Amino acid sequence: MKKTDFMRELRRYHKGSVSRRHFLGVTGLGAATAVMAGSLPMRAFAQGIGDRVSMATWPNYDDPDNLAAFQDKTGAAVQVNVFGSNEEMFAKLQAGGAGWDVVVATNYTISTYVGAKMIEPLDLSKLPNYDAAAFEARFAGPGTVDGKLYAIPKLWGTTGMAFDSTRAAQPLDSWKGFFDITRTEFSGRTIIHDYQLTAIGNALKYFGYSFNSVDPKELAEAEKLLIEVKPHLFAITSDYQPAMRNGDAWLTMCWTGDGKQLNRDMPEIHYALGKEGGEIWSDFYCIPTSAPNREGAYALLNFLLDPQVNAREALFHGYPVPDSRVEALMSDEMRNDPILHPAADLLSALEFGAAVTLTDPNRAEIMARFKAA
Amino acid sequence: MALSNRQARWLLLGPAGLWYAMLLVLPLAVVLVYSFGERGAAGGYQPAFTLAQYANLATRWTAFKNTLMLAPLGTVAALLIAYPLAYFLAVRVNPRWRTLLLVLVIVPFWTSILIRSYAWIFLLGGRGIPALLADLGLGDWRLINTPFAVLVGIVYGYMPLMFFPIYVSLEKLDRKLLEAASDLGSPPWRSFVQVTLPLSLPGVATGSMLVFILLMGEYLIPQMLGGGKVFFVGNALVDLFLQSRNWAFGSAMSVTLVAVMLVVVTLYMRFLKRIGAAREDVGLM
Numbered sequence: 001m002k003k004t005d006f007m008r009e010l011r012r013y014h015k016g017s018v019s020r021r022h023f024l025g026v027t028g029l030g031a032a033t034a035v036m037a038g039s040l041p042m043r044a045f046a047q048g049i050g051d052r053v054s055m056a057t058w059p060n061y062d063d064p065d066n067l068a069a070f071q072d073k074t075g076a077a078v079q080v081n082v083f084g085s086n087e088e089m090f091a092k093l094q095a096g097g098a099g100w101d102v103v104v105a106t107n108y109t110i111s112t113y114v115g116a117k118m119i120e121p122l123d124l125s126k127l128p129n130y131d132a133a134a135f136e137a138r139f140a141g142p143g144t145v146d147g148k149l150y151a152i153p154k155l156w157g158t159t160g161m162a163f164d165s166t167r168a169a170q171p172l173d174s175w176k177g178f179f180d181i182t183r184t185e186f187s188g189r190t191i192i193h194d195y196q197l198t199a200i201g202n203a204l205k206y207f208g209y210s211f212n213s214v215d216p217k218e219l220a221e222a223e224k225l226l227i228e229v230k231p232h233l234f235a236i237t238s239d240y241q242p243a244m245r246n247g248d249a250w251l252t253m254c255w256t257g258d259g260k261q262l263n264r265d266m267p268e269i270h271y272a273l274g275k276e277g278g279e280i281w282s283d284f285y286c287i288p289t290s291a292p293n294r295e296g297a298y299a300l301l302n303f304l305l306d307p308q309v310n311a312r313e314a315l316f317h318g319y320p321v322p323d324s325r326v327e328a329l330m331s332d333e334m335r336n337d338p339i340l341h342p343a344a345d346l347l348s349a350l351e352f353g354a355a356v357t358l359t360d361p362n363r364a365e366i367m368a369r370f371k372a373a
Numbered sequence: 374m375a376l377s378n379r380q381a382r383w384l385l386l387g388p389a390g391l392w393y394a395m396l397l398v399l400p401l402a403v404v405l406v407y408s409f410g411e412r413g414a415a416g417g418y419q420p421a422f423t424l425a426q427y428a429n430l431a432t433r434w435t436a437f438k439n440t441l442m443l444a445p446l447g448t449v450a451a452l453l454i455a456y457p458l459a460y461f462l463a464v465r466v467n468p469r470w471r472t473l474l475l476v477l478v479i480v481p482f483w484t485s486i487l488i489r490s491y492a493w494i495f496l497l498g499g500r501g502i503p504a505l506l507a508d509l510g511l512g513d514w515r516l517i518n519t520p521f522a523v524l525v526g527i528v529y530g531y532m533p534l535m536f537f538p539i540y541v542s543l544e545k546l547d548r549k550l551l552e553a554a555s556d557l558g559s560p561p562w563r564s565f566v567q568v569t570l571p572l573s574l575p576g577v578a579t580g581s582m583l584v585f586i587l588l589m590g591e592y593l594i595p596q597m598l599g600g601g602k603v604f605f606v607g608n609a610l611v612d613l614f615l616q617s618r619n620w621a622f623g624s625a626m627s628v629t630l631v632a633v634m635l636v637v638v639t640l641y642m643r644f645l646k647r648i649g650a651a652r653e654d655v656g657l658m
Binding site: 359 | 515518602604618
C-alpha cells in the first residue's frame with residue numbers, strides 16, 4: 001500500500017467515515033505493525049535541509065499527500081503539531097523550546113509576534129515561488145509590519161456555524177439563533193470553539209457588539225451568556241469534525257474549510273454565517289526566530305507556494321487561497337462555492353480580529369473562567 | 374586520602390540531595406515566588422508582590438470541586454473493582470491459571486493511557502455504547518463528555534495501580550490463619566472480615582494513596598472524556614499557562630493544589646494510624 005493511500009485511510013478512520021475494522025483491514029496494520037518501523041524511508045540530507053521540518057498548524061489544514069511529496073523530494077519529513085487556538089500556539093512559542101520551523105498564525109497575532117521578536121523578516125531570495133503581486137491586499141496586508149514582510153498568507157476564511165439541517169426546524173443564520181437553539185432544541189448538541197477570539201467574539205455578536213470588543217461591560221454580558229449556555233453544550237473544543245460526523249453534535253462554531261469538508265461528505269450539514277457579523281480572517285506562514293531548521297522552513301514554504309502544490313492544498317482544506325495564480329487553477333465550482341465565497345452583503349458585516357484581543361487580560365481570563373465554570 | 378565517616382556521609386547524600394534541590398525544592402520555590410506576581414502585558418509573568426492571584430481563586434471553585442469529588446470517588450470505585458479481582462486472583466483461583474490471568478491484567482497497562490482513553494471516546498460516543506443501548510430499547514443515553522465518562526476513564530486507567538498493592542498483600546496471606554479461624558468455628562464471612570481484610574489493609578492503603586494522589590493532578594482523562602465540560606484543577610492550570618498565559622495565577626493555583634493535597638493526605642495518614650491502633654486494641658482483647 002502506498003504511503004499516501006495509507007494516510008488517506010487513516011484520515012477517513014480518524015473522521016469516523018470508516019470503521020476500525022475497515023481501517024486495520026485495508027492498511028494491513030492488524031498484521032504488520034512490527035514491520036512498519038523497518039520500512040519507513042530514511043533518506044538523509046538530500047538538499048542539506050535535515051530530515052525533519054516541524055510545523056505548528058491547525059486541524060485538517062495541510063494536505064498529507066503534499067507533505068509526503070515534500071518528503072519524497074527533499075528527504076525531510078514534516079512534523080505537524082495542531083492547535084486549537086492562537087493563544088496556545090503563542091504561549092508555547094513564548095515559553096521557548098517549541099522547536100518549530102514554521103508557524104501558521106492568524107492575522108491578528110502577527111504584530112504581537114513581531115513586537116516580541118518571535119518571528120523573523122522573510123528572506124524572499126529563498127522563496128522564488130512567492131509573487132507579491134499575486135496576493136490579495138486585504139488578506140496579505142497584516143503580513144507586513146513596519147514595511148517588512150514577516151508572513152505570507154496561506155488561506156483566508158470566515159468563522160460561521162455548521163449545523164445538521166435535518167435536525168433544525170429552520171435553517172440557522174444568526175448568532176442569536178445559535179445561542180438560543182443551544183438552550184432549547186439543541187441542548188447537549190452544540191460545540192463552541194476552545195478559543196477566546198471566536199467563543200467570546202460570537203457571544204458578543206449575540207448582543208450586537210463588535211466581535212473585537214474589549215469593553216469590560218460588554219465582555220461581562222458575553223461571559224454571562226457563555227456560562228448560561230455551558231450546561232447545554234456538547235463540548236468546548238476546536239476539533240469538532242469527529243463529533244459532527246458521528247452525529248454526537250448537531251451544531252458547531254465552524255471555520256470555512258471545516259464547513260466545506262463536512263458539507264462535501266455529508267450534504268445535510270450546512271454552513272452559515274451569522275447575519276449580525278462575525279469574523280473574517282487570513283492565516284499566514286511565518287518562520288520563528290527560534291526555528292532550529294531555518295533552511296528546511298524556507299524549502300517547505302517555497303514548496304507550498306508553488307501554485308500547483310497550493311491548488312492541491314486548497315482542494316484538501318477547502319479554504320480559498322488569496323493567491324490569484326492558485327485561484328486561476330480552481331474549477332468554476334470552487335470559485336463560485338457559497339461556503340468559500342459568501343455573498344458580499346454577508347461578508348461586509350464581518351470583522352478582522354484585532355491585535356488587542358490576543359493580549360487583553362480580561363478576554364483571556366473570561367475564556368479560562370468559562371471553561372472552568 | 375581517606376575520608377572520615379562524616380565526609381563519606383555527605384558524599385553519599387550528595388547525589389540524592391542535589392536531585393531534591395534541583396528538581397523539587399527549586400521548582401517549588403519558583404512557583405511560590407511566581408504566585409505572588411502579576412500577569413505580564415503580553416502574558417507570562419511579571420514580578421510583583423500581591424495577593425491578588427490568591428484572591429481570584431474562588432473563580433475556579435468548580436474545578437476544585439470536580440477534583441475533590443471525582444478523585445475520591447474514582448479511588449473508591451477503583452478499590453471496589455480492584456479488591457474482588459485481587460482477592461479472586463490471589464486467594465481463590467487455581468494457581469495453574471493465576472499467571473495467565475495476571476498477564477491479562479498487566480498487558481493493557483503496556484498501552485499508553487492516551488491511546489486507551491482515546492478508545493473510550495469511541496466506546497462512549499454516540500455510535501458506541503449509547504447506540505447499543507438504544508438498539509436494545511433502553512433509551513437515549515449521552516455518555517461522552519459527562520462526569521460519568523471521566524469516572525469510567527479514571528477507573529479503567531488507574532485500576533492496575535490499585536490492583537497490584539492489594540494483590541501482593543493478599544498473596545502473602547498465611548492460609549493457616551484462615552484454617553485456624555475455621556477450626557475455631559468462624560464462618561467464612563467472619564474469617565474474611567476479621568482475618569483477610571485487616572491483613573490486606575496495607576495494600577488497600579498503598580493503592581488508594583497512589584491512585585488518589587495521581588488523580589488530584591489528573592489532566593488527560595477529563596481533557597479527553599470531559600470535552601471541556603468536566604474540568605479538573607489540572608485542566609484549569611493548563612489553560613492558565615497556555616491559553617490565558619497568566620503564569621502568576623497558575624502558580625497560585627498550583628500552590629493551592631499542593632496545599633490541599635498535603636492536608637488531605639495528612640488526614641488520611643492520621644485516619645490509617647487510628648485504624649491501626651484500633652486493630653491493636655482489638656488484638657489485645
